[in-house]
Amino acid sequence: MITRRLFAGGLASASFLALTSPARALPETACPAVRRMYLDSAFGQLHLRVATPDNSAGAAPPLVLLHQTALSGRMFDQFLPVMATDRIVIAVDTPGYGESDRPAERPTLAGYGDAMLDALVGKFGPKLDVLGYHTGAAIAADLASRRAEVDRVVLVSMPYFDETRRTDLLAQVGRPLSAEGEYSEDGSHLVSMWKGSFGSRADGQSLDDVARLVAEKQRAGIYGGWALHSALENDLAPTLSAIEEPVLVIAPHDGLQEQSRAAAALIPGAKIEELPEVAYGLFDAIPDRLAETVRAFLSR
Template sequence: MIRRRYVDGRYGQVHLRENQPDGQVPLVCLHATAYSSRSFSALLTALNGRRHAIALDTPGYGESDTPPAPVTIADHAAAIAEVLPPRCDLFGYHTGVSIAAEIAILVPERVGRLTFMGVPHFQALDFDHWRTRLTARHALGETLDQFEERWDFLVRGRPAGLSLRRGFENFVDELKGWPNGWWAHEALFAHDLPARLALVTQPVTILNPPGHLAEPSRQAAALMRDAQVIELPDLAGAALDVHAGALATLVTR
């Protein structure tokens, strides 16, 4: 069973999803922008009885309260570190990778192992193109057509195997951050991830399904002291939803 609760943080309340505690050091999961902890619901379910796991909503996303102004990745890391268990492992996906790396640097004595997927090493791609695309600003208007592009991308154009319901939930998560959903992406592109990865001392496993971040993820592994890449060529698409069982096995190992 997945339970939901809130804890107090520096920017207000932080929303968590959690499977059944089992006495182990918990695995804390950090989501991509502009989604929420709901991205990890299938994984938390697949891990139930095998590994205690917690997924939280980054401040400003999902059901967590929003900071009064845009904050940096380091600010996110510090805020999240304040609500973490005394010891934990971390699973970062996309923006969650950058935040997890910062937490590991900030409080190394509290973080064990790291699992990354979709490392946002955009320095290995067309950085300016991706920054322009992902940090586009929006103004809240009175007509529905302002949301049409996101509906087309998240619902009509959802990956193969992802249910209509999950595509809709991703759309709703993006709307919850509207019109400030770009804040965390702007922080992501202002964050010198390659330099910060070199400071991570914990062992890191990079789960590497196909996609535009597959090669950047391989290059990111070479920047770290103790990182291994597990190639997952058969886990294309919405891996956290469609292949949660396979990912749970890998995470447990």
């Protein structure tokens, strides 16, 4: 069952399912307000969360945040305003996730990225920095290898797998979609989803946080594995080797730590930041520290 496997632990060893959103109040210091907007894209309306500094004149290039499957830009709620003190920061809902329209057919990895970047450059361009997390990191890496509009790149928990592992993971997400068998009439599939989220929660995460997380996972329904499927179809080694822009790879102590290290080794001149003290939910658990690290890299 795709829904159960994706959202209840089937890919937990790859860190795709360790989705966390621990409770944390925003910092006491003044942060830009986050506003919502929609842009037209190749796949319909694209939903954004945007934080703009009080004085954005002469600010650094905008930073685009690309989320993990099968969540949305909501996963950056704590990080977004903290990061936006000296630049515009945009959290995008990947087409088919959150509040962005779903494509009629599953896009390729490049298709997802191009649809988002084309819309964003039209509004915020001509140069954008990009940060991607998990599936979002795969999209960010692909864009950096092909698109001149991408300036600097941050890859967090990079899903870089060899062919054997990709084949194994694709077997779990690559079969035809059907609502029949994906859901149980008594709702027991939600119990598996709950247990997967509750079991990987970060310190301080409340039951309400877990409930919101499980609700977010359900938004894409039986299409929730699409972006992950598109990422796994690609051998990312040539993509990573082709990146010429400055790259920072952040490797928290999660199920993709070794994969992140391997990816960094393939990218010419890439820098790597190890976070051994934090695993999942880092954008909620340490947004201030993470913003400091990312800002220092982007400002070089």
